[in-house]
Amino acid sequence: MLDLDSYLLRAFLTVAEIGTVNGAAAKLHRTQAAVSMQIRKLEELVGVTLFSRSSKGLELTSHGQIMVAYAREIVVLSDEVGRRLTGKVIEGRIRLGVVEDFAASRLIDILRDFRDQNPKVEIDIIVEPNRRLAEMFEDGKLDVAVCDIACLGRKPILVWTEYLMWAVRSDFVVDASQPLPLIMFDDSCPWNVQAIATLSQRNIKWKTACVASTLVAMATAVRVGIGIGPMISATIPDGCRALDKSSDLPTAVRIEIGFYAQSDVSEGVRYLVEFVSRHTAMGDRP
Numbered sequence: 001m002l003d004l005d006s007y008l009l010r011a012f013l014t015v016a017e018i019g020t021v022n023g024a025a026a027k028l029h030r031t032q033a034a035v036s037m038q039i040r041k042l043e044e045l046v047g048v049t050l051f052s053r054s055s056k057g058l059e060l061t062s063h064g065q066i067m068v069a070y071a072r073e074i075v076v077l078s079d080e081v082g083r084r085l086t087g088k089v090i091e092g093r094i095r096l097g098v099v100e101d102f103a104a105s106r107l108i109d110i111l112r113d114f115r116d117q118n119p120k121v122e123i124d125i126i127v128e129p130n131r132r133l134a135e136m137f138e139d140g141k142l143d144v145a146v147c148d149i150a151c152l153g154r155k156p157i158l159v160w161t162e163y164l165m166w167a168v169r170s171d172f173v174v175d176a177s178q179p180l181p182l183i184m185f186d187d188s189c190p191w192n193v194q195a196i197a198t199l200s201q202r203n204i205k206w207k208t209a210c211v212a213s214t215l216v217a218m219a220t221a222v223r224v225g226i227g228i229g230p231m232i233s234a235t236i237p238d239g240c241r242a243l244d245k246s247s248d249l250p251t252a253v254r255i256e257i258g259f260y261a262q263s264d265v266s267e268g269v270r271y272l273v274e275f276v277s278r279h280t281a282m283g284d285r286p
Contacts, residue, residue: 092268156258181209181227
């Protein structure tokens with residue numbers, strides 16, 4: 001029977017998050033040798049290698065990726081037991097920055113459950129475009145950021161993979177003899193390049209019929225019938241649909257959304273990070 005020490009699991013999770021033993025040691029306020037020893041001890045305990053070395057630092061092995069999900073859950077449950085038995089209540093304020101498309105879909109259920117369990121934690125939800133969120137996070141104006149991984153030059157705690165479907169009004173008919181009328185994001189959005197790339201891959205002719213600066217603007221333009229626009233499936237409005245898969249039509253656009261947190265944060269922020277990680281580990285994936 002495995003006896004997984006949460007002390008070892010915390011070291012493992014920190015190394016997995018940061019990607020180096022040295023960085024994890026600094027965050028945990030321990031020596032590099034101590035953290036290395038904890039990782040070795042955990043690997044000996046479970047009988048598998050959890051990390052492999054790469055040019056970027058330490059990468060999780062396939063066994064390590066499995067371990068992360070369980071380690072997060074064990075650590076969160078351990079902390080939760082301590083809080084419940086001592087009657088400790090999490091308080092404070094969290095500055096959460098999130099890209100609009102994600103705020104309107106995946107995060108709603110997670111934040112609702114977190115808030116129900118922690119009613120004394122106040123959450124400021126700042127919705128901005130991807131690049132603006134990255135700037136605010138780097139400037140220390142956000143405790144937590146959820147944005148495209150291309151916009152922040154650091155390793156995210158979590159990555160969600162989403163797909164932008166090409167949405168149209170339900171009665172919209174594609175005229176193959178004419179360029180596709182596109183509803184595009186403004187030039188500051190990193191998803192523009194990816195969306196255009198999917199069109200180029202299939203040599204699809206297109207024209208910009210409308211530029212949308214927000215999710216509301218995108219949804220409105222699609223509902224009006226101006227053209228087709230890339231949207232996460234959960235945000236496609238009523239009366240609209242995603243284009244059918246066809247060799248004559250663009251494919252879905254793959255995007256990756258990162259979950260980031262500052263290094264020195266309050267207990268409330270740390271618990272939110274653990275809470276989101278736990279939800280993801282338990283199946284909150286696309």
